[in-house]
């Protein structure tokens with residue numbers, strides 16, 4: 744009898760320990776199209792994922808007591824991937840739009856951006872969206888840049904690419920007159936490939952990025968928002984922001 748009790752106790756202890764160990768490090772699976780510097784990109788040498796979003800979601804995961812696992816994925820299909828259960832959240836410089844919000848829940852906004860028109864350095868034809876009339880415009884497929892280009896009347900052709908770097912390359916090559924992309928990404932490209940492209944004009948939309956969570960996962964959304972608020976209050980958010988977008992960046 745005593746023996747049984749001891750074995751039973753040991754078993755209970757082992758079980759609870761096992762559960763505790765597991766519960767201490769649950770994994771947050773994060774989907775992101777890691778081709779979007781300065782938000783998410785792979786270090787050229789190490790292949791390590793870096794950027795504002797990556798650091799933010801790592802800090803959020805840490806605050807939630809979770810281990811963060813970044814899964815690189817194509818932008819097109821990133822929301823279906825979340826809905827299929829491939830990831831727990833998406834962080835991918837994703838603009839909160841009404842249409843997307845029908846499919847997923849978004850966290851509180853964590854970044855403000857806008858669309859800009861990028862042209863080749865020597866281009867003098869384009870200053871604002873209506874100047875894209877009759878021109879070929881390059882975009883990343885199903886981005887808000889794509890949607891903005893579709894709204895411009897009389898665009899000759901929208902060339903839609905899987906990644907933003909490909910769309911920008913099209914402008915550099917002269918195959919497209921312009922690209923429509925998020926301002927911070929344009930700035931990073933201009934810094935890293937100086938002398939190739941410039942901004943045709945100021946940004947012409949205002950957009951807010953959110954972290955996407957499956958609609959059924961309300962508990963996780965609450966936790967993400969709580970962590971985000973904590974990081975904003977305790978200076979961690981500002982530190983990450985300063986690192987990627989501070990003066991001189």
Ligand code: ARG
Nearest residue numbers: 776779835836837838886887
């Ligand atoms: N902000 C834009 C959108 O939501 C572009 C985001 C693209 N993000 C990326 N990681 N490729 O449509």
